[in-house]
Amino acid sequence: MGVVPGALDARGERLAGPIFTGVGLAGLAACAFWGSGLRGVTLVVAVAAAVWVPLLIPLFPHRRTHPWLAAGYYAGVLAAATVLVANDDSFMGFASFGYPLAFVLFPARWGFFAVAATATLPLLAANSDSRSPTWVLVLSMAGPLLYAAWFVGAESEQRRKANVRLEAALEENANLHAQLLTQAREAGVLDERQRMAREIHDTIAQGLTGIVTQLQAADGPDRDRRLAQVRVLARESLGEARRAVQALRPEPLAEAQLPEALSRLAARVAGTSGADVRAETTGDARPLLPDLEETLYRVAQEALANAEKHAKASRIALTLSYSDDLVLLDVVDDGVGFRDGDRGEGTGFGLEAMRQRVRRVAGTLAIESAPGGGTAVSAQVPAIPA
Template identity: 65%
Template sequence: MMGVVPGAVNPRGERLAGPLFAAIGIAVLVACTIWAAAGDYVGAVTLVVAGLSAAWLLLLVPLFPRRARHPWLAVGFFAGLLAGAAALATLSTTYTAFASVAYPIAFVLFAARWSVFAVTATAVIPLLAKGIWGTDASAPGWVYVASVVGPMLYAAWFVGAENDKRRRANAALAEANARLETALEENAGLHAQLLTQAREAGVHDERRRMAREIHDTLAQGLTGIVTQLQAADRASSAESRHRHLTQVHTLAKDSLTEARRAVQALRPEPLTDSRLPDALAELARRVTDTSGVAVTAETSGEPVPLLPELEVTLYRVAQEALANAEKHARAARIAVSLTYAGEVVLLDVRDDGTGFDPASPARGDGTGFGLQAMRQRVRCVAGTFALESAPGEGTAVNVQLPAIPADR
């Protein structure tokens, strides 16, 4: 019985059930005593046992709300109740009806599977005691109806009520499941709409970013080239003209480098002919070859082609995280982990470098799109970005994106 919840009673019933069943038991006991006194002499022993049984029933009031926490007290109370009923049944057959009070008490005092044993004991013990020690061999017909038919009808009603309760619970569960499925479908539609809006916002953000890049690099470089050419035309000596033309050459070379970098930032070439796991593995090999840092790339789960925006985001974040670790962290090992986990895809980039304080101003040499830009890029595709680092403890970049297939 330990760990089993007793018969379910609603919160209001918890307050009323104990007094109610105690009152019903005492009322039945008084009725049996009056009926027995009307038919024959009721001795002092019978009255004493009846009084003790009535007092015992009053213990149900404080016991009932504690029956789940103290199940053995409930067993002791029920055993005492049956003992009183059996003793009264041996003294007068009329008290057999009093034993019937134990049937409803058994159903509410114990859990369903244990109430079966309590009901069986209620049916057997008083009749068995009366057959062994009883002196009255005759009893009115209603006594047998109350002690046999009545409990059977109550048990049938109880089983039917439990079945109705289960049917209602199953119907409510089915309705809740239907509502949940509808909510999931609506959520999927809203998520797709959110991703579309985020994609559009990402396009605008990317255009603004490219505009800033062109203004800060190509436009300024071309302006410098024009200025130096004009200065060369006005130069009064060959040496001065040569110096300006050298600066033109440097500015043109730098501008060409910036132009190539800007074009490459628009579309990762490794993703055009390869799947994302292969592209990340190739990126790791390339960084290892160029920097000497040991970079590993692992993929877990079942890889599925994702929307291009999602794969580009994951690739760019990995690319920038590796570049930062290579340039600033002075790491000896870098691990790239791509995980396909059902509804989401996870990217982790961890290094054993010097680390830094994330709360301090970000450092950089102007290349790449930086930590803030990584966050914005991830946010534009409805993902989450997390960064963990501390001085001397390396750096970990974590990205989580919705795993939306490419054919959706």
């Protein structure tokens, strides 16, 4: 049971009513025993007080929700004590029962008013001609002072402990905040590294690969066309490098809508690879959030590059499908494919980069392939409008 009124734990709430009732009845009985005798009005009021005091047991759990009942109960105790002291000042000890009772029934500020009333009314009603035992005078004078000192000291100690806990919590929060800042900084650095790695792989690396491929084939009869393709790829790679550093949108998306950009990408791959590359758009095409369009473009770019470089496909179909809630991109080729054991696991950085991009925009990516059966890449993202 907590020492500071109002701070009782669950066990204290159960025991406080019976304990204080026992203290009150014990004080009443002791005063009746040491007094000049119970008769007349004193007897009637003492019996009434003995009946009234136990009402604290059912009242105590509801003292906060029904403060007027608590005030009425305390007024009854104070009235009985005043009448008893007026007839026999030996009952000053029973009046002292009001001091601790005041602080358990009322909040602290109202408890002091109740204590003041308890200290004043019985003393004013006391019979000045009667001679009281010394212990009664000591109890009536020193009791309130001792209890007030105990209360203030206990409350001060509890506040000191609360301040210590608060300081410890603030220090712990500061440490956690520093850790979160460090983790956020590290996550930001890692995210930027991954972004740069994806951009370099999807732009500069693919462009350089295309340039090498075209230069290797430039000794044939279509030398001029191959060199023209080299110039185009070099310019595009340079532009993409600048945009990767500045975190801008891919150049094709900066100049055209996603369906048109994919058609141009398919035409360029068809020109460099010699494969039959067809691009088709179904549904109600509409602008999407830039991150979504960039993700779909990069997935198509990587899937077409894989079909050109690794799958050695002769036919590639690219389909962009718009629905109410989703946008789907399918890239299907008739290339050499790869083993079932590798399906969905990725054969290099390109496939993992695709997965990271799609996950970052809350989408899904599926890759299906079989040796000799070609490869199908399917990306699905939410259709969030720009």
